[in-house]
Amino acid sequence: MERMKRMSKRSTFLLALLMFVFAAWPAGLIRAEESTTSTVQWDSQNPTTLNLGGSPAQLKVWSLTEKGKEDVTQKAEWISGDSSILKVDKGLITPVSKGQIKVVATYEKQTVSTTITVKSPYSKLQLNPSSPINLTIGGESKQLTAQGVLTGGGTENVSGVEWTSSNAAVATVEDGLVRPLAKGVTYIKASKDELKAQTIVYVRSSSQALVLSATGAKSVFLGSSPIQVSATDVNLTGGKTDVTNTAEWTSSNPLVATVEQGKITPMDAGNSTITASYHGLSKTLKINVLPTVEKLVSSKASLTLETGGKTSLPSISAYLVNGAKKAVQSDVKWSLSSESAVKIANGKLVAVNPGSATLTATVGALKLDIPVTVQYKVLKLTASEKKYVLVAGQEASIPTVKAHMAGGGILDVTNQVSWVGTTAAVTVANGKVKAVNGGNSGIKAMYMNKYVKVPVIVEGAISTLTPSFSSADMNLKGSKSIKVIGIYTEGKKATLSSKVKWTTSNASVAIVKGSSIKAVGIGNATITGTYQDKSFNVEIKVTPKLLKLVLSNKNLKLPKGSSQVLSVNAVYDSGATTDVTSSAVWTSSKPSIVQVTGGQVKAIDTGSSSIKVVYGGKTVATSARVLK
Structure with a gap:
């Protein structure tokens, strides 16, 4: 149980x-x-290769059962082996980067897979332009374009490119635009996916030199005025441009000295380096700011020279406010009370004539006077010609030579001197200097251990000589540059303005200084230019310059219906005055109120009007009021 x-x-x-x-x-x-067995398989039309950057593609997957064929693309579970190469969403595949990847689709525990290859549509990447690029600092930027070489042939511009510069301090690149910054070399690189291309960029300065008006080192004193330094750019062809205001100026120690557009201001005792930079070039100037100077002292209390002699300028030192003694020779500005006895040339005192002068050394606001006395000595030789310009084979008479003797006497020693040519390009014989070969040379006259040199320039023969104009109208005190072009027999052209010998038919009307014609008086003159055996004339007419117009009456008041006659005089810079009433142009701002013809003013109707007179580029005006 x-x-x-x-x-x-x-x-x-x-x-x-x-x-x-x-x-x-x-x-x-x-x-x-009760279940039905199914088999999953790929669509036979599914793509196996995609181009990078191309459109997405749709994969399909089918379920085969006893009941038939069903598209289960949207029901299947999709997986990409590496989404950094290929993305998949319900069979829609999107290329991301180059590579080969497996795509898996799963439906009702059945899995199928396929291999998809993502490749670039391009065989390579190239840049346009592809040749080396030459840029200049401060110049224009250069636009580069990245192009893909299609595998099937041809090219197309490529977007989404990554641009880099191997040296961004030399040039930068953004969206293919290359901007030059500094002198140097850089490689501009473009990359798209796994494709790369590059080109070389050379950045040069547009200048060959930057020149400062002051160089080396300079001492200044506290309390002294600012120092103005100029900067000059020398371009690649030798042209010069003042860039003082556009250059970048910096001070290594602004506590000691500041700088702005080349103006250096001392601020405190110490040292600073002033740097000017322009288009990749830079120049420096060392500044030593010293305490205030209390007094100056000279190495020599006085100087005595003999005529014709020379001596170095004395050394100058400064006693500073802090008690220190400082050599300031390079900061001294020298001047003479008179240059009749002694002159300053190339850092030397040169005795010219017996006499005396005061040599003054100036440093900042302080001055120091040094007496100078000049006594007689043996003098020099001088030549009547400053230089010769000859054609090969041409002769010229030797110059007159004078000896300046002690005591003030002057002797003509032309026949006593011995002549030699300084090179084989010229010879001296029988009172003639003869050009033998082309080039620069000279002749030297020797007498009593003294000598004088005369340069000789041997040139090619000129076939034609042409001035820039053959006549000109000028105003009194005006000037006009003239350019002379010469053509040598071998065909070479040259500007000879500075080499032409100028004469004038009337020095009271026009003269030539250098290559500029100066109008010095009213009238006509013929300027003649001569070079070698060629000459030309330029006719000059000098007229007075119109300064102003003067009306006989201003601020007119006229009864309606009346008239009044005005006159106008032209006043010239020569002091002359001329009545130009009939030649001037008269106008009224309101002809309905006032009419004017040749100076005659007619009152038409009540009101006010302005009367303007124009002559020779000058204008004068007055008001006219018409009363009832």
Whole structure:
């Protein structure tokens, strides 16, 4: 009985367990006889290769069952082996980067996979232009374009390119635009996916030199005026431009000295380096700012020279406010009370004539006077000709030579001197100097251990000589530059303005200084230019310059219907005055109120008008009021 009870309990437990299993197990698995077997497969039209940068493509997957074929693309679970190469979403595949990746689709526990290759549509990347690029600092930028060479042939512009410069200090690049910054070489590189291209860029300065008006080192004193330094740019063809205001100026120590557009201002004792920079070039000037100077002292209290002699300028030192002694020779400005006895030339005192003068050394606001006395000595030789310009084979008479003797006497020693040519290009014989070969040379006259040199320039023969104009009208005190072009027999052209010998038929009307014609008086003159055996004339007419117009009456008041005659005089810079009433142009701002003809003013109607007179480029005006 007890055993039966135990078996009954066991049966009840097994039955309950079986019912639980059936309840929990998926119905489809229990009723296997009701399921349908399916097979998952790829669509035969699915792509296996995509171009990077191209459009996404759709993969399809089919479920094959006994009931037929079903597109389960949207139902399947999709996985990309590497989403950095290829992204997949419900079968839609999007290329991201070059590579080969496996795509897996799973449907109802069945899995299929395929390999997709992502490749570039281009065989290579190239730049346009591809040749080396030459840029200049401060010049225009250069636009580069990245092009892809298609695998099927041809090219197309590529977007989304990454641009880099190997040396951004020389040139930068942004979206292919290359901007030059500093002198040097850089490589501009473009990359797109795994493709790369590059070109070389040379950045040069548009200048060959930057020149400062002051160089080396300079001492200044506290409290002294600012120093103005100019900067000159010398371009690649030798042309010069003042860039003082456009150059970049810096001071290494602004506490000691500041600089702005070349103006250096001392601020405190110490040292600073002033730098000017322009188009990649730079120049420096060392500034030593010293404490205020209390007094100056000279190495010589006085100087005595003999005529014709020379001596170095004395050394000058400064006692500073802090008690220190400083040599300031390079900062001294020298001047003479008179140059009749002594002159300053190339850092030397040169005795000219017996007499005396005061030599003054100036440093900042302080001055120091040094007496100078000149006594007689043996004098020099002088030649009547400053230089010769000859054609090969041409002769000219030797110059007159005079000896300036002690005591003031002057002797003609032309026949006593011995002549030599300084080179084989010229010879001196029988009172003639003869040009033998082309080039620069000279002749030297020797007499009593003294000598004088005369330069000789041997040139080619001129075939024609042509001035820039053959006549000109000028105003008194005006000037006009003249350019002379010469053509040598071998065909070479040259500007000879400075070499032409100028004469004037009337020095009271026009003269020539250098290559500029000066109008000095009223009248006509003929300017003649001569070079070698060629000459030409330029006719000059000098007339007075009109300064102003003067009306006989201003601020007219006329009754209606009346008239009044005005006159106008032209005043010239020569002091002459001429009545130009009939020649001037008269106009009224309101002809309905006032009419004017040749100076005659007619009052037409009440009101006000302005009368303007024009003559020779000058204008004068007055007001006219018509009363009832």
